[in-house]
């Protein structure tokens with residue numbers, strides 16, 4: 001089992017929001033036994049305390065890792081987002097402290113696509129309203145306002161991993177698919193990319209949103225865009241709550257311009273299952289409301305647990321940063337018979353030559369070296385003979401621009 005500079009049993013792993021047991025099992029199997037597990041998110045104050053002595057933290061979408069949290073997390077080595085979105089993490093605050101952030105970009109995509117597909121059918125048949133009436137003892141046996149999805153147009157905004165899977169599934173049901181994306185994307189099947197969001201809004205019977213939370217996607221669907229949708233169309237949002245102005249959506253649903261909506265994500269979401277969900281969409285009959293569970297299937301959570309814990313363990317044991325979302329990516333081989341120095345530094349001119357000068361002046365023989373940089377940070381990895389590693393580590397810590405460094409035995 002690979003050794004880190006610190007005894008693995010002392011490396012605290014903080015896991016929040018009930019990440020799947022597969023993550024716990026993986027850490028334990030790799031020798032990381034100091035695991036603090038919380039089935040829910042923590043309050044801000046509790047988070048600040050719990051993260052103080054944590055080396056790794058695993059979160060889902062609720063926990064906000066802000067500048068203040070990073071400032072308190074003096075020992076933090078890496079972050080694992082057990083989900084796709086990383087908008088809940090101040091990625092820059094992590095980067096400048098030399099903390100890579102990992103996520104699971106694929107594992108729950110199918111779950112989201114399946115949910116959206118089901119919702120689309122439910123909305124086109126007016127099921128939310130009919131079901132509610134049945135629960136109250138009513139009986140609306142009527143075809144009025146009910147349609148097959150076959151032959152209708154689905155407009156997908158954001159044709160990435162989720163949007164493109166949804167496209168394939170929807171075509172199998174006989175829908176015509178169009179999509180809008182800021183990047184030119186290869187169409188799946190017979191789908192067709194349109195040039196503007198307005199074009200998509202004007203043509204679609206159902207619009208489904210699958211963009212990440214970015215400055216450019218914030219409130220991108222407001223009264224103006226909703227007004228451009230076809231009368232009687234439906235809106236589905238399982239992306240992020242910041243993409244849709246929820247009050248504007250409530251207005252167009254009340255006015256009858258849109259026939260229905262299915263919303264999984266909200267501008268403000270309850271911190272825990274015990275808190276009240278407040279939304280202007282509550283009590284609207286033609287709306288399916290779900291508590292941010294697009295990716296919450298047992299299959300997805302199990303896979304995410306494995307995927308993200310493996311990325312964290314690999315970084316801890318071997319230094320590999322492949323697929324980090326904010327950090328220079330370095331894929332490293334095993335280092336049998338050598339000790340490995342990891343040096344994270346500000347990306348300023350001359351650091352690499354200074355690293356090599358220091359190693360050379362200390363008589364340290366380098367057997368291999370790897371480097372990647374991004375606009376802010378450089379990550380250099382040096383494999384050296386065992387007897388020199390502590391001496392080399394001390395020397396490297398003094399190099400100007402050093403953010404942090406560690407050694408793997």
Ligand SMILES: NC(=O)C1=CN([C@@H]2O[C@H](COP(=O)(O)OP(=O)(O)OC[C@H]3O[C@@H](n4cnc5c(N)ncnc54)[C@H](O)[C@@H]3O)[C@@H](O)[C@H]2O)C=CC1
Pocket residue numbers: 084085105108109112157158159160161162163180181182183210211212213214216217238239240264265292293294295296
């Ligand atoms: N409801 C839930 O439980 C879940 C929600 N999500 C959300 O779904 C989002 C999308 O996931 P993926 O498809 O995996 O992401 P992705 O990164 O594969 O795809 C996003 C697509 O959006 C496009 N895009 C970016 N800005 C755009 C803009 N202004 N207009 C149009 N297109 C734009 C990108 O070019 C890309 O093709 C995630 O970022 C996450 O926030 C993801 C998983 C579960």
Ligand SMILES: O=C(O)CCC(=O)C(=O)O
Pocket residue numbers: 060061062082083084085086108295296
């Ligand atoms: O399951 C979660 O906690 C969040 C899912 C999500 O929104 C994501 O993967 O980005």
